[in-house]
Amino acid sequence: MLSNAIRRVPRVFSVARRAMSTVEESSSMSLNFNLPHESIYSDAKVAQVIVPGVAGEYGVTADHVPVVAQMKAGVLQILHEGVAEPEKYFVAGGFSITHPNSVTDISCPEAVRLDDIDSAAVTSAFEEAKSKFSNAESGSVAQAEAQIDMDVNRSMGAALGLTLV
Amino acid sequence: MALRLTAKRVCATLPKVMGQAVAARGMATEKQIFNQIQSTKNISKITSSMKMVSAAKLKGDEQRLSLADAFNKWTTPLTGEPVLLEGATYDELPQKTLIVPMTSDKGLCGGINSFITRGTRDIVAKVTADGKECDVVVVGDKGRGQMKRLLAGKIIRSATEVQSPGSFTLASALSSELIAAGAMNYDAVMIVYNSFVNAAVYEQKYKLIKPYVIEGEEESMLEYEFEPDTKSEVMVDLYEYLLTSQIFHSFMDAAASEQSSRMTAMENASKNAGELIDSLTLKYNRARQARITTELIEIISGAAALED
Numbered sequence: 001m002l003s004n005a006i007r008r009v010p011r012v013f014s015v016a017r018r019a020m021s022t023v024e025e026s027s028s029m030s031l032n033f034n035l036p037h038e039s040i041y042s043d044a045k046v047a048q049v050i051v052p053g054v055a056g057e058y059g060v061t062a063d064h065v066p067v068v069a070q071m072k073a074g075v076l077q078i079l080h081e082g083v084a085e086p087e088k089y090f091v092a093g094g095f096s097i098t099h100p101n102s103v104t105d106i107s108c109p110e111a112v113r114l115d116d117i118d119s120a121a122v123t124s125a126f127e128e129a130k131s132k133f134s135n136a137e138s139g140s141v142a143q144a145e146a147q148i149d150m151d152v153n154r155s156m157g158a159a160l161g162l163t164l165v
Numbered sequence: 166m167a168l169r170l171t172a173k174r175v176c177a178t179l180p181k182v183m184g185q186a187v188a189a190r191g192m193a194t195e196k197q198i199f200n201q202i203q204s205t206k207n208i209s210k211i212t213s214s215m216k217m218v219s220a221a222k223l224k225g226d227e228q229r230l231s232l233a234d235a236f237n238k239w240t241t242p243l244t245g246e247p248v249l250l251e252g253a254t255y256d257e258l259p260q261k262t263l264i265v266p267m268t269s270d271k272g273l274c275g276g277i278n279s280f281i282t283r284g285t286r287d288i289v290a291k292v293t294a295d296g297k298e299c300d301v302v303v304v305g306d307k308g309r310g311q312m313k314r315l316l317a318g319k320i321i322r323s324a325t326e327v328q329s330p331g332s333f334t335l336a337s338a339l340s341s342e343l344i345a346a347g348a349m350n351y352d353a354v355m356i357v358y359n360s361f362v363n364a365a366v367y368e369q370k371y372k373l374i375k376p377y378v379i380e381g382e383e384e385s386m387l388e389y390e391f392e393p394d395t396k397s398e399v400m401v402d403l404y405e406y407l408l409t410s411q412i413f414h415s416f417m418d419a420a421a422s423e424q425s426s427r428m429t430a431m432e433n434a435s436k437n438a439g440e441l442i443d444s445l446t447l448k449y450n451r452a453r454q455a456r457i458t459t460e461l462i463e464i465i466s467g468a469a470a471l472e473d
Binding site for chain 2: 032034035036037038039042053054055058065066067068069070094095097099100105107109
């Protein structure tokens, strides 16, 4: 009985797969991750990408439903096949579009590797933004800019494991 | 003997008279030709150094263009490939179009700006003939100067002193300006620009960017889910980001074309200057030899007259 169930399961899987992807059965997705001044990944085969969407983080694997997502300033994680540790980038916003053919385009104006961020610089930038925020007139452009600075630095700090208030 | 004397005097005076006549006309005296040669040599030095500077800048621009190509690839499934201006019918243009031609601020760059101006003029003529509307936002001082006469009524904005080659920040500033000018009220934004093929060739292309239809029969991007769920808001932001990305790519393409065109133009100018210097040098030598011959004849005829 158990052996029957086991034999049946793979067939169900392959039928479902065929329903979702009509062209080919790909176990990995193709990632295009580009900045204006640098092309980080172009047609790279990866296992999974975790995208920091405005509404929340979500993961994209092969044969994912097509999605257009606006990204917030946060951490983008790329999981390569066979590698346990994800590659982390801090992105400053942008868009992630997953197409029906398992190709994901991620485009941002700016992104840096998490290892390249200096936590001391982040802390001092946050403090500077905080003081600018309190000194600026309520409701002015300067205050809004300072608020944005604070938010971005706070999320950069959170990505590095610092809690900035 | 009298005949010999008259003949000698005629021979003596003729060259002098001729020389004076030439000097009076003021065209080809030796000194003037010499000055002409010197100034042409100076010009050829300038043009050849400009050519070398352009060649060096072209390398950097080509690299930036290849990065911009990779960056802009995500827009291709959404807006399609750019279309060549040559042989285009412009039938697919919608009712109201905003045309954004990209030209340069500096001159001495060959024909890039003239091609864009001519192309824009043809587009406007075709659009008006079809009973559709269009407006123009010119980028670049040279284009503005050329189009001011032809399309004065159509130009609603112009952007000059754009630092070539431009950066993503500049592209986003320009796209927010376009949106402030009401880009979303048009049925399409059409970017007309020069596209770099190689160091000797560039082509004129245009990109058509249509704003997204939020709902109704022609709702765009039906097969995609949107995150966050407010599709209309995301579409507005996506449109602005798309426009910025396309403008950025066109900036890089136009900058590379400008440098290659300037390099070719300066090379031709240096070659022409070199040919001019050669022909002027021949003329100079002939003038110098004529002068020496005249002086010799004067001396000899003077001596002969004394002898007699």
